[in-house]
Amino acid sequence: MGTKFTFYEFFAGAGMARAGLSDGWECLFANDSDELKQLSYADNWAGEDVDPRDVALVKASDLDGMADMGWASFPCQDLSQAGPKLGMGKAGSDALTRSGALWPFLDIIRDLATEGRHPILLALENVVGLLSSNGGADFHAICSTLSDIGYRFGAIVADASYFVPQSRPRVFIVALRREVPVPGALRGEFPVNPWHSKILLRARASLPDTDAANWVWWDPGAPPAKRLKELHDLLDLSDDADWNSDEQTERFVGMMTNSHLARLAEAQTAGRPMIGSLYFRMRPDSNGKNVQRAEIAFGETLGCLRTPKGGASRPRIITVDGDRVRTRLVTMREAASLMGLEENFNLPPTYHEAFKLIGDGVVPAVVRFLAERLLEPLASHGRAYAEAAAIQKASA
Known part of the structure; x- marks a missing residue:
């Protein structure tokens, strides 16, 4: 040029x-x-x-x-x-x-x-x-x-x-x-x-x-016509990743409404590993009182990475392979990859600081x-x- x-x-x-x-x-x-x-x-x-x-x-x-x-x-x-x-x-x-x-x-x-x-x-x-x-x-x-x-x-x-x-x-x-x-x-x-x-x-x-x-x-x-990389290329899905304990994941599942439990059941019968986003949202219960709910969405993309305002707003994933359900936080480097940043792009040392930059950034x-x-x-x-x-x- x-x-x-x-x-x-x-x-x-x-x-x-x-x-x-x-x-x-x-x-x-x-x-x-x-x-x-x-x-x-x-x-x-x-x-x-x-x-x-x-x-x-x-x-x-x-x-x-x-x-x-x-x-x-x-x-x-x-x-x-x-x-x-x-x-x-x-x-x-x-x-x-x-x-x-x-x-x-x-x-x-x-x-x-x-x-x-x-x-x-x-x-x-x-x-x-x-x-x-x-x-x-x-x-x-x-x-x-x-x-x-x-x-x-x-x-x-x-x-x-x-x-x-x-x-x-x-x-x-x-x-x-x-x-x-x-x-x-x-x-x-x-x-x-x-x-x-x-x-x-x-x-x-x-x-x-x-x-x-x-x-x-x-x-x-x-x-x-297509993305250069897909979710499975960017996320560590191995057993070595920092997955939540089974008890923690079961607690998240227990926070789901029937509609999201139905999404989970559908993913379990897909016949292939499924990757989704896991969110926490405040929703009214049957008495009109706001309670925290776990919500999930499966697809070819994760939800928008945001600037974290607290632990509940941190981006999480859920993976489903038959009866095996796992959950964890998205790592700093995975988030950078989801933004399309090169591996040599320097991030701050702490999780909160890194996601502050990523959440405010343009792809x-x-x-x-x-x-x-x-x-x-x-x-x-x-x-x-x-x-x-x-x-x-x-x-x-």
Whole structure:
């Protein structure tokens, strides 16, 4: 590859977006205010420093030149179904939620635009709850802000299960500077499966006309036909793994409702080993009192890896082979593999810290797919357009 594309990485975490973009991209500026993530980023990227300030303290003047792309995997805690559902708050408010940290990022982009050096592209990544939080008002506000700064934009919902054996749907908003024509090969006239889900269609349909005029149905083409690795490739299913005792597993089974016991019985008659996810959930009993239940789901993927908030939220697996039922925690290294991270990707030493990074991370394989199908063609096209415009201006 010739000259590298350049990008700013905000809410950088351990650099999983950077891992997906790979060597064809050069990071000009990385920012994250979390100390654990700063240390992990430096550990994985040859000692490179991360700007440690709160994003609200970063100014456009801190960013040199003009990058091809600004990437922001902004905090999801207040948008996730597992979180408090506080939404993003109002731009300019003194009491923003954690997910509202996107607004200072967009303020930086706005200031760069006044100088004529805002990135050709923006990529904003978060949980699918972004599309419906605050009754859709948060998504509307983002689209309105992008329109106002001077971008066209669209969104796709990509589930990591096309790439790794983990169900992890995420929404990616991709924005292109409005003066740059959109290549016909990268856009569709209509939404396409599997990238434009029903919740995204509803969110798009409710946009005001002024913002809808800037909408693009991005079309990255078909997803991969198969994953590179499956569950049985990534999990240690040997007797040497740290399985729970039979008594502990029996206690978990005793916490299941009849519907989940039926799932277990069905798995036992499958005639082959079965791997599933094991969750703990608070559910109302027959008297309306909340009690902890064990719930299971079998399939080709495990459930979404999350940031642990306590012992019950740690990811677990259940394996069934006839009458033999085993349960245990997912290990740190298995979780990294389920994220598609390379074996040489450095994790913090403790379980809680490792899962904090993993739970907040983006799957690099999804980023690589989007880079190949959308981001790199758009960045290349944007560069060519800028060069042609400069030549035309010089000759005028």
